[in-house]
Amino acid sequence: MKITDVCFSYGEKSVLEHFSLELPDTGVTALAGPSGCGKTTLLRILGGLETPLAGTLDTPPAHRTAFLFQENRLLPGLPAAEQIRLVLPPGGDPLPWLKAVGLSEEAKTPPDELSGGMQRRVALARCVAYGRVIDLFLMDEPFTGIDPGRARSLMDFLRSLGVPVLCTAHDAETLELADRVIRLVGPPLSPAATPRSAASARTF
8 A cells, every 4th residue: 555745734733744654464553652643543544534736646436434533423322232233244243343342232322331442442343344345444542441452452343354454543553553654753744754555546
């Protein structure tokens, strides 16, 4: 996957300025950098939520990506199992997805009765459940509020999906668990080091 000469700004603030980066197409890659440097904006561009002013994206198209936002965006009052059932095909079973994130016992529990870390795991399970026909997972701070031991098992679960995962992270635990880390600075966003790696191109 490759990003070439991408430009993006919010008004007069330049966030990406002829930004280029080659991304691995396997495993879990973490984007590390200070808050406000442009990591989330880059994810949003890759997910089709923002349109760059210029540049080329040789990455899976937006309809073949699944996005986990920083906010959990769970529906109030809806039990955990039903949160996931919303993204499944008719008759789909949400319980295996809850089991995968260690929440089998909370299937009937609404978000306001779950801890912050549990809510985050429901959101993560929903994202992955949606990704049954997905070529790329984009995850913004996926392990917020989740203890390191649980994060380790979740990282193993993400690897088992066989789909590349690109996530933002700032905590040392997530960076240590990722298959590789790309360190960024900005704005405007710039790679501190570019990894080596190998989807039709999108030009803007």
